[in-house]
Amino acid sequence: MTIEISRIDPFDPHDVDAWWEAYAAAERADRGADAVVWSLAESRSELQQDSAVVDRRAFLLRDDDEIVGSASLALPLKDNVHTAHLAISVPPENRRRGVGTAALTFLEGEAAASARTTLQASTSWPHTLGPGGTGAPGREFARAHGYALALGDVQSRLALPVVPATLDRIEAEIAESTEGYEIRSWVGRVPDDVVERWTTLDATLETEAPTGELDIEPQKPDIDSIRESEELLDLQHRISFGTIALAPDGAAAAYSQLVVSTDDGNAYQWGTLVRAADRGHRLGVAVKVANLRMLHREAPQARAVYTYNAESNAHMLAVNTMLGFRPSERMGELQKRLT
Structure with a gap:
């Protein structure tokens, strides 16, 4: 399969809706139906803001005409300008098809083209899995692609x-x-x-x-x-x-x-x-x-x-x-x- 990755227009309601729906579906699948996620309206406002602090980019992932996921890249503009913050959301039905890997390769290329040398991301998992998150989909995907656990947090x-x-x-x-x-x-x-x-x-x-x-x-x-x-x-x-x-x-x-x-x-x-x-x-x-x-x-x-x-x-x-x-x-x- 060939994954098409396209940057969305934050003022296009159809694209923003699709981007958010993939994000919310992936989060709730991994963290539970009651996982706290940003609302569609909150996400739309952030993407539309003309920021002097961070360059925000949002992307849709497609296989032919089917939307199979979404991704985002945040590039700090004032401090820690050597870093880039990556996020990839692939609903369960579209996993193990190379979608996440294609998106990660693309985002890493975008970050490198912007002279970023440290890539950072986050992923959540049930508290019962313990500090290492062994077995959690996001943690295992990151581990397989060379992302180390730099800091473990507890949500309370x-x-x-x-x-x-x-x-x-x-x-x-x-x-x-x-x-x-x-x-x-x-x-x-x-x-x-x-x-x-x-x-x-x-x-x-x-x-x-x-x-x-x-x-x-x-x-x-x-x-x-x-x-x-x-x-x-x-x-x-x-x-x-x-x-x-x-x-x-x-x-x-x-x-x-x-x-x-x-x-x-x-x-x-x-x-x-x-x-x-x-x-x-x-x-x-x-x-x-x-x-x-x-x-x-x-x-x-x-x-x-x-x-x-x-x-x-x-x-x-x-x-x-x-x-x-x-x-x-x-x-x-x-x-x-x-x-």
């Missing part, structure tokens, strides 16, 4: 609402440790008077958090990138909840962000980080609790919170367990170097 789920007394008890337990820090929370855009400090913390997240063997470099603080991300959230009708902890000298000591999808009714934990100099003051717990308080007040319809943490991040996993999170899935961050 928190059923909502959290009993208010639980949050009261936690806040009482950490009150002495957080004394002297100002906790500020908001819904929507990061306020102008703290966005620079927020951005400084956010830029260090990728390298301050456990990174395993991932070939990534520190990012440069960039307010424009934060504002672009917020513009996309608006287009997707998502709701952002942010909390920052300010040290006595006014510097940003910790931050956390929750994002609610109005399409699927779930909340997703984005970045949470405590500055190295301020660790030990239980600020990670404080900012998470503040966000949960806001979530209950402003989005009481939210059904659950999902978060990902490195398997090796024992401290944050313990914090999540204290809040009531339970492991629900695993994800592998995969990597292959071209040179």
Whole structure:
């Protein structure tokens, strides 16, 4: 068979629908019917955004006139410009026909043509399969094509609402440790008077958090990138909840962000980080609790919170367990170097 790979027009509803349907079918087949996936509308908005941060490309895979899968390539434009992020979605009925291999060969060629030397991807599998994901289709496909497991993550789920007394008890337990820090929370855009400090913390997240063997470099603080991300959230009708902890000298000591999808009714934990100099003051717990308080007040319809943490991040996993999170899935961050 000969696989035809064509880049889609993100403003062509037929192509975007077909691209998303292949993605969603593949994810749900491997992860279960209730797997959390981006909605069609959210995906369409991301593909259509004119981004200065990342070059996004989406592709349809065809065998004659039959759509047999989809793929995407994301090329960072500001930081870590040596990397490329690949994704391939092939529904089960089209597997073992060379579709995924053809798509991977194509994406690797596109990345190399853009002078990218490190290829990265991710795949998820049931929590019960263990950290290595042995036997999971995505993990075995990646292994066969030279992609190593660079970092293993745990997805955890928190059923909502959290009993208010639980949050009261936690806040009482950490009150002495957080004394002297100002906790500020908001819904929507990061306020102008703290966005620079927020951005400084956010830029260090990728390298301050456990990174395993991932070939990534520190990012440069960039307010424009934060504002672009917020513009996309608006287009997707998502709701952002942010909390920052300010040290006595006014510097940003910790931050956390929750994002609610109005399409699927779930909340997703984005970045949470405590500055190295301020660790030990239980600020990670404080900012998470503040966000949960806001979530209950402003989005009481939210059904659950999902978060990902490195398997090796024992401290944050313990914090999540204290809040009531339970492991629900695993994800592998995969990597292959071209040179």
